Amino acid sequence: MHVRNRVALVAATALSCAGLLSTTPATAVSPKAAETPAKVKVVAKNLTDPRQLSESGDSFYVAESGLNQVAQVTKAGGARKTVVKGVANAQGAVRAGGKIYATSGSSNPGEPQVGGSRRLYVAKAGQKPATFADLLAYELKHNPDNQTQGTGPTDDTLSNPYAVVKSRAKNGFLLIADAGANDILAVSKKGKVSTYWVPQAITTGECATQEQNSDAGPSCDPVPTGLAYGPGGLLYISGLSSEAPGEGRVYVLDKNTKLVKTLTGFTSPTGVAVGSDGSVYVSEALQGAPEGPPAPDFNPDSVGQVVKVAPDGKRTYAQVSQPTGLLWSDGKLYASARSLYKAFFGADGAGQIVSVDPSSFVAQ
Template identity: 40%
Template sequence: MHALRTAAAVGTGAFMVVASAPAYAGGGHSGQVPIRTITTQLDGPLGLDVLSPHVALVAESESGEVTAVNLRTGARTALIAKVPGVAGVAAYGGKIFAVLGGPNPDGPPAPPSKYPPASVLVADRNGKNVRVLANLLKYELKRNPDGQRQFDKNGKPYDALSNPFSLTATRWGLLVADGGGNDVLRVDPWTGRVSTFFVPPNPRTKECLAPGAQANPGTKGCDSVPTGVAVHGRHVYVSTLGAEKPGASVIYKLDGRTGKVLRKYGGFTSLTGVAVGPRGTLFASEVLFGAPAGPPPAGFDPSQVGRLTRIDGHRVTHAAVATPTGIEFAGGRLYSTSGSIAGIFGVKHGGRLVEVRQSAFR
């Protein structure tokens, strides 16, 4: 049970976006820049849900806001506020759903909140009437889908018990990638009933089998740490962080109804979000690519950390996007958050939402 150590059926008329922000980076006509900056000044933008060619929702974990962004002008409006640690967001059935990250047993106390950690929230499509739909931490404590030992003899958790990282709405229910629980959970959007959809196997690379790689006694291999979920047709794709070990990240292609593994794409490092384009082209975010192993040295440039990866058959290419997490392919366009963990490097309000054209991948 590992935590990241460093770190749509709603009408667009419901989202009134009033603030303005720069729409382009790098100058020139929008069709000529490989990466277009849609908006800036975001705070820890982890989750992303593109509703239409006009509007996207962004989960800003540091400010505790769910923000609507106009994809053409960059204008934005906070729809939901005072939800610290919000990690994922999705719109479905006239409602907005958001998931909160879980407590880190080795980290500082979480900011005060009237909502429990590791819970799924639901609100009206205008962001009003926020309430708790499901408590994922309670489910993990009761069911423990990955089967790992949870507490030591003193009652202290060995590792994060539940730390949801992303959320997506599907015809089979809400799917939550719970990096702390090492599973993908399914939540009924109407009743809040929680069930287990998929438990990825523990990666057993050389590094994952080395002594000390396992946080929980008795575990063989390192934690899978699911971080991203995407839907394409009748299939669900899940990306895993692989406990940040080299080559331990995997993308699974699953049957959306049963959760059965149909295909596995392996050998990656620290994948976070996942998206699917036409003809099954895969896109994944690597938030920690190029990050220093220890504390950043003096003068370190955090804009050089992170990238997007495109997997087209046997061809793998990359685009330079700084610390991305949330990623989605919608309406023939690829969108991604950027600067998702800029705050860790001391950069305030460093988050962005960008559109990444295929010419950016090399």
């Protein structure tokens, strides 16, 4: 399969390809040059590579991939505290039944996999996390996408759990987007894993000529990343589509897992949210990244945007610095921002949760 088909998500791979990463972080572009657009309000700061967002009561829960932990952030005031530590490459987090469930993602491409990664963990706030479901083991046994399995010590093609949401299916508990396994998995209250839905390989655009290691022929892996429910109980799934330009997808499933709609034309989407009016929001963390080494005055906060797709199909765009996770809550859109700063600068604490004002979205 093509090298981009099983990324450990955009952080290291895409930034490296764009020339944004440096082996000497001190010589990289200074984060002091960064500014948050006026119509994008900072709700919380001092996060480290924040990824998926969720909510429970008066708090947000956010996976901090750069610190292998989950933080709780109050909606009013943005006060944060660490509630779960020790989740390697934390990518997604959700609170359910008084406990916190967090996905442990794959290591960056070329790096050894961390022991205990590629699992779903559970913990009460302040307690040590325990394995709730071994998603890598499920992939090794069942391989829902029917692709050749790679088993090298640095391999990320098997499983890379990303987003997790509470399921609205009958007798459902949690759903997980596994970007490495190319599937959506259901996890029961007892930790039993089953296959919920498997998107098909992408065969359009640049993907039409990409090498593949399955019987799909030349294609790109769908690489599901984000999960969100919208009006009518429809499930929305963002797909990275191997980072092929313009080939990103948002799949829309009904309660019976029937594919009812596919939105196309995105580039490397890592998150999705749905407004109460049915507008779909898609995060493109690397929009605007230079293809080669950046100029000395390059501002990394100029990289990234959120795409809004209105019910009539009209698209508008808001500039948000490296957004990954998205959440629609109480009539507002929230995003995890500066989600790749530790990978870029080698420093903790630059990440944010921001609210994106409707007036931020403009035509291009």
